[in-house]
Amino acid sequence: MLTGSKNTFKVRQMLPDVKERMLSQSSANAQSRDVFGLRCLPGECVLQRTVMVRKKLTAREGRGWLSGTLFCTHFRVAFMPQDSPKPDDNADPVLLGEHDVALASIEKVVAVGPNRIKLVTPNSSLKFTPEELVLYCRDMRVMCFLFDRLTPDAQVIEITYTIAKTYQPLKPGSVLSFQNAALGSVEMKQFLSNRRRDAHMNWFESASEWEQELERCGATSWRVSSVNDRFEMSTSLSRFIVVPQKVLDTELKKSFAHFNEGRIPRWCWRHPRGSDLLRMASFQNNIYHEKDDIRNLEMVLFGCQSSLCVVVELGEELPSPADIQLAHCRLRALCLGDISTSVSMPDDKWLSTLESTHWLDYIRSCLRKASEVACLLRSGHLTVALQEVEDRDMSCVVSSLVQVMCDPHCRTQQGFQGLVQKEWVMAGHRFYSRINYHRDSDKEESPVFLLFLDCVWQMWFQFPSRFQLTDDFLLALHDSIHLPLFSTFLANCQRERCKRSQNLGQSYTPVNGWRDVLNPDSSSDPSDPPLPPVWDWALQYSQERRERFTQPVPPPAPLQLLLNGNLNTNPDAHRLADTIPGSVFLLSRGTFTCPANLPPWRSSTSGVYKKSHRRAPSSEGVPGLERLLKAWALTEFPQSIPSTFGPQGPLDPYEPLLPLLMGPCMGLWRECYLRGALHAQAFSHPVSTNSLHPVERLAQEVQQLKDKLAQISTSSSSDSPTVTPEPRQTDTNLNRSTNNSTFLYPASRTQAAGASRAAPPPTSTNHQTSRGPSSTSRPGNRDAAGGNKHSFLFRHSSATDARHNPQYYPPPSNAKLPKSNGASVGF
């Protein structure tokens, strides 16, 4: 029997379901399928099933009710719509279907009876037959299931009990059992271990990946140091850190002691105009500064800029993790209402109550800080060092926001994922404690990352056309946080992750990864399931959902080409030039100061500095710096409609996107926080799911024109700068012969792909292979995909092929486009 062998649920619960399990597992196929059409994961058992259930649809889903069957397995609560298409047995397993919720995401189960509402806990007993079952989820979704009068009462009560008994991973160890339930089966383990990680995003796990980033940013005077390779210098830092070229590892080692937790100033990002962004923990006080130390410390802090360093203190104006936690709790309570009694905030006090959560205030302060930093970076050759006591919370928020503002690459899905890897995962944001999966570190719990996602959403909301990723992607990431399955979030730093994978024998071995040196012997302890990274989206979401992660046609981005060199159009350089070299300023509350004890080794008590070094900096540089911030205040103001291409030509892509922070401009992420508030859900038009289609249509047309233009210009003038690969002509011919709109996107995108670094030369054969899976997985063509019958376990090759091209954007689904038949045959 191919059941989950490590299942930790009590036998008592399993017993009534043996028959069912027999049913669901009777097929010889490794892929188990329930008779009622639920496609189970390998080893997943259906604990309870209820027929004739209706699920309330959210606004996004088009509102109304959907009838089908409700399942509770030991991993999820699943809902299968009545007339859903027969699942493809050979497809790769997807953890959660469109209407499913993982047990670990459920926060409360509420049964609604004829005239009463009851919070159902594992120990409670029901004295009535529920008419409605409401699941409140940690990710602020609310699932509402309505039982039919014809639904057998026993089934209704049973499933309510079953869900109530199995959902809560409250005790230590329950997270593990949940992981086992999801990923513990032999097939799942094998499946996971055969998955390849996305080679087109930067994981920042290896030295070469960091070097790639240095190269991408044109940061030539920096190098990757492996001084922390064994986590001896700093336990919370990543294995590889980026430091100035001129500092030797032996010198570097001495500087760790001067910073809290050994988190010395490290390079994060370089602005194309030549400024560097660093982050560091607070200075260690009461430490004697040797003369040599000081030299090194200065070098590390100044990085590659000799003249000017601005230390941005993040503690003062930004919320503390505890503030964020409190605000988020209030926001939750406000948006979901009082869960047990279904009492919600009176509508007429909604706005002021929303204000009093301070959630939006905190978002604003983060965005403001990041805007300030972005403006500093934009305007001069200087080093900006973000400083936070621990350097593991708000500096993650600010440093990544700055990059989202300034670096168009970070507004693509791949770039954003890399950014999170770099500034959160590798930098040691304590995901594990902050998310508090085990409910054992309540004091540490704080949704700092969710605050960051909301900040990014605000930017997306104000500048959607400058993002390649969509709010759908942000929402998916938001929801994934609450699923304790991903290695990305289940550790506090790289060291912990490495430990775990060593213990596990590294069963989730990336084929091209750099961790393969770690422990080639994968037989050490097979008990714990291998945890995938969150970025393996195919594991979580269907192809259709993933297609919505990126814009159908991304903003035109001639980006990679520009970023390799340093732009040297520095309008403000002359203003800063008069600054005394070696000045350090502190930016706090919007003003610059140069306190005597910043950095502490320069203070009089340490003595050594003054004797041997240049004179202490005066505040002469301050006006220049303040002008930079004022310039921000001004640019915020007459900035015209941010069009990527006006009549004046394209904007400078590195001009930071500075969000408006006025009250009326800050929005509430309703699609996220209010999707649970069923009573107050906006009924978006039923066709709202394709509300984008005129844009998509137009985008297609533009793409065609662009291609045609390229064709004509190559054929008419050979010296045209927009060189299109020669094989295009044959390429398009190929397209014409096949299903029309399917190939339009990949084909038209060869130009962009050719420009990016990792893309293979766009020969026509290559395209043919890479497009195969993408076209077959589209809903309209699913049935036609007969030729694609791989076993689900080994189909990864085609799955990765689909991601072959980093600039690959899935074509819009046929379902979204009404009658697009003629639109694409124009080649």
Place this chain on the structure above:
Amino acid sequence: MASPVSAYNSNTLDSQISNTVRDSLKMEFLADVSLLPGEERITDKDLIYICPFSGAVKGKVLITNYRLYFKSSDADLPVTLDVPLGAISRVEKMGGASSRGENSYGLDITCKDMRNLRFALKQEGHSRRDIFEVIFRYAFPLSYSQHLFAYLTQEKFPENGWNVYKPVEEFRRQGLPNNKWRIAFINKNYSLCDTYPTVLAVPYKSKDEDLSRVAAFRSRGRIPVLSWIHRENQAVIVRCSQPLVGMSGKRNKDDERYLDLIREANDTTKKLTIYDARPNVNAVANKATGGGYEGDEYQNAELIFLDIQNIHVMRESLKKLKDIVYPNVEESHWLSSLESTHWLEHIKLVLSGAIQVADKVSNGNSVVVHCSDGWDRTAQLTSLAMLMLDSHYRTLRGFEVLIEKEWISFGHKFSSRIGHGDKNHADQDRSPIFVQFIDCVWQMTKQFPTAFEFNEHLLLTILDHLYSCRFGTFLYNCENARDQHDVRTKTVSLWSLVNSKADLYLNPFYTPDAGQVLYPVASMRHLELWVSYYIRWNPRIRQQQSPVEQRYKELLALRDEYLKKLEQLQLSDSSSSFHLVNSSTSNTTSSTASTPSQQYTQLHTPL
């Protein structure tokens, strides 16, 4: 420039115009402001505009009989103002001969469209008195027995907007008359009710004498008449004014019987639902002045109060809103300040009232809607309910008809509420009822982005010309007065402007649907402040544009650019790339076929 909101002109043709305007301005300062036909220069003057956003700006102001135009003389600080004089609510002198301090002597102009303008002048001669008098005279022509600009304009449009709404045609579209409802011409001479239109739809069984008797019992003779009928279930929306019950609790058998006739006209209506838009207490208080509400004597009817406040409360609410958004947006406690204006709460009550009406009707129940006089809240409720129920009104033409019908013809007192050309800025009859309605429509377009054929620009244009007095559409209080002043023959309709350039006002995302009822969510959680109207004068706000539309416009611009390049390439090199030209034309036709939108086809023609 025709429209004061030039920021919205995305269309290439229009931006060309604005470019030429700008160029010509450079050549000769203010000499070449493109005036409307019939617009005349009155005076111009050097003064200082105290801009709340960029400080004092030196420049020159031009006053015509239509607008106040200001342009800064400093090229580095390009500030222009283009304010129709009709938008001016109040002009005041600030500072006296003794006042000190820079720029403290001048004029303070309050506008109806959510902004104030301050100008500083030199304290010499009678310069201030002169310009004050000119502005006063031309902004408030009715107070000087002069003509509104709508009567002076010589504008010509290819379309005639006065033909948009023909009452009988509209009734015919709804399937009237039928065997239950007839078209009555009893009000042909405005004898039955002077604020109603001439053509009315009433129950088939009611006689003209009945109507007269009912009119005696309804405030200002505004009897219950049909506004809209549901094509399938024949449920109707009927509008009227309050019954004249008074303190003594008078009854009127004719009125009771008449309402029962309305109920009987629909088989499925067991109980006629009467929606009184007012709060209960207000309805009771109205008894003191002879009004009141339908009591128990109306059998087979139920009365529901919708708790919508009166015109005075709305006026004060919008005033508070203006205080927190102009000139500076309240920073520290934005949301609670917004809440304390109650503006969104009023919007919510109006919308939820309309939702109740629409819901009743779509369930096959006939309803009667009234407030006190049946021309403010009633118009809001019936027109919004009709917008929810009838997809025809969600088209551009249909929306024009809706406004013409429910607001203009049924006597919403535009003249009193707006105060066209009238200097009494403190008049208690003024109230932003129509603005509130347009706000509700905007909320609906936000919640159903694909359900409306028109875009936000149309709503902004309507509100701009609500005040501008350039068109006759919103002038006067009722049809009777409009007839007396020959509005239809002597002035131009706003719809002439709109329909002549309809593509400016079309929503690219419109997806027509058949007969879907739209219920917006009337909850503070989902209502938004209409930032691009109320805060549009704040230069920081301007870039806030519909995200998707912004993307769409960028794509449009890109496409135009490509088209142009293609054309150039093809012209310069037509012989060598002949086959490509061929392929491109085939492409154009195919994509045109796939996009039925009018805009598409038009923009394709350059190829």
